[in-house]
Amino acid sequence: MTTPGGTVELKDIVFPDQANHYGTLFAGHGLQFMAKAAFLAGRSLARRDVVMAGVTGAEFLSPIPVGHVLTLRAWVSRVGRSSMTVCVTGLAETLGAPQEEVLKGVFEMVAVDAAGRPVPIDRSYLDKETA
Secondary structure, eight states: OOOOTTEEEEEEEOOGGGBOTTSBBOHHHHHHHHHHHHHHHHHHHHTSOEEEEEEEEEEEOSOOBTTOEEEEEEEEEEEOSSEEEEEEEEEEEOTTSOOEEEEEEEEEEEEBOTTSOBOOOOOHHHHHHHO
16 A cells, blocks of 8 residues: 555654653654654655745643654645645554554645745646545
């Protein structure tokens, strides 16, 4: 089964150098994880490089202790002329325990050319995927 363009899933583990003084994931690293997933989902859909234009929401629902595996799922929920909205969720798990939703974010991404200027997203192949 192939994954539709604009969706990605990443896995990572929380290491001590990514933790705050409480031994849980530092929020800045959590944002970095989510931003990477949003970038990859946006690039997959646009089939070109993208940049972040904004974060319209980021929630840290629960602390993520060092050693937990973090699964980030990102998908494009809206496509405009050159911009798109990417939703990201983060699920944490440790051995023997069920996954728990711990992060959520909504990112605005823009397709760009080599000079970093916004360019239209080619939507022709998007219509074929949904047909």
